[in-house]
Amino acid sequence: MRTRLLAATLTALAAVSLAACSGSGSGSGRATAAAGSPTASATTPAASPTGAATTPEAPAPGSAAPTTDSTAAPTATADSTAGAPAPDAGASGAPAPAKPAPPADAGLPAKPGTDLTAKLVSALDAIDPAIVGGKPEQAVDRARNQCQSMYQFPKDKQKLVELAGQRFTSADHPQGFGPDIAAKINDALLATLCPPAR
Template identity: 90%
Template structure:
């Protein structure tokens, strides 16, 4: 039962922390953004390359949310996050993604808008 109370910090008492349960499947997945935040996200992506969204803002938001979750799971692995963004954000003209440079910019745009900063 989630009562909403934060879990006590086991590390502070000096006792060994219990084994962590596996995080829920949606750990790090941001909630679906409201219209304002979605518009910010879309315009941030459009500023990099209009083809990233390509007239499908809902799809772009879904991809962004999934990418945020990857950032949560691999906060330090810049290389992996760039690869994932490149795989995730594709278009008809860029079926293999937009390349590492653009993928890195996508990640920056997501951190600035949708993803809670995890580092």
């Protein structure tokens, strides 16, 4: 009886040793222990925890590579993700300064002082007193808006004549003063209020 117990114990120890060396050995060792007597199967549970503790150690080196690979994969993804916004930020930052929006008041002259207002009114009265019609403030506002149009369309004389005809009207001339007087109004504005043509 003791001989069988000793043999079963030795077999269990051999199985544990084989399990430590390779994963396949542990399966054969357990099969051998299970094939023994009832005493051997009673000993196997005692050896089994040791084998179980040893069994995770055997796959650990093999599983370490996948764990490292899976860790490396997110790191690479994070690096690639972190690298991606940097070019995007640089690309979106470059065009913004390259394309500044023109100011809404581009070409709009400041409100003239008393002297310049008098000079403008005098120039318009010389063309036709009905252009100002006793309303110098209104004439100045229309002149400033016309100056802005001249700034925006410096080479389109036909358009500027049409705009002057639409802006400078009176009770007697609701459709404007005609293209000839509109052209003279533009000349008077360029000589007084409007900035020089570009």
